[in-house]
Amino acid sequence: MKRARTLVRLGAIGGAGGVAALVAVSATAPATEGCYTHQCDQSSVTIGLAPDGGVVGTGEVSWNGNEVTWESVPQQPAPDQIWTTYAGNQTITFVYGPDAGIPSNATVETVTAWVAAQGDATQANFTLAGGGLAEFSNVDTTSVTVFNDTCQTYFVRIVVVFTVPDAGSVEGGNVDGGTAVDASEDVTDGATSD
Helix, strand or coil, X not given: CCCCEEEEEEEEECCCCCEEEEEEEEECXXXXXXXXXXXXXXXXXXXXXXXXXXXXXXXEEEEECCXXXXXXXXXXXXXXXXXXEECCCEEEEEECCHXXXXXXXXXXXXXXXXXXCCCCCCCCCEEECCHHHCEEECCCCCEEEEECCCXXXXXXXXXXXXXXXXXXXXXXXXXXXXXXXXXXXXXXXXXXXX
């Protein structure tokens, strides 16, 4: 930033015994500097909605006892997948979808974001995101929203861990309408066996 310059001119007005006038002219540089391009314009994206507005869901869900983990993409994605592009000043809402298997009575335990410079995030090319890089809102059993309050573009991976009360032990991720299914119990449609 340039230093401010002040020009002072002293002079007499009205002859002898006149009043001295002080004229100060100040030329200063703008007090703030910033981005003057459109690289950091605000934007919003919703992932997991169909073109007709229906919910198709996104991400992957896994069960471990009474914990349900949703992740936007695996840490090391398959060859045809990458982490989600995360532009500066962008809000992304990930919609899990009704078929994700996250029960409505689940409670959010943790929400974590990782960012990477490359979309495939192989090996050590990622780090935990914190502060203005990952501002979360509206985290529940249907979606999670994250805001990048910087002007830098990254790739992001979001993980939400839920606790499900009274879920019992779920083996292999078998969930039926949000209720844990125990394969050892014989449940039939009202029929009895002899």
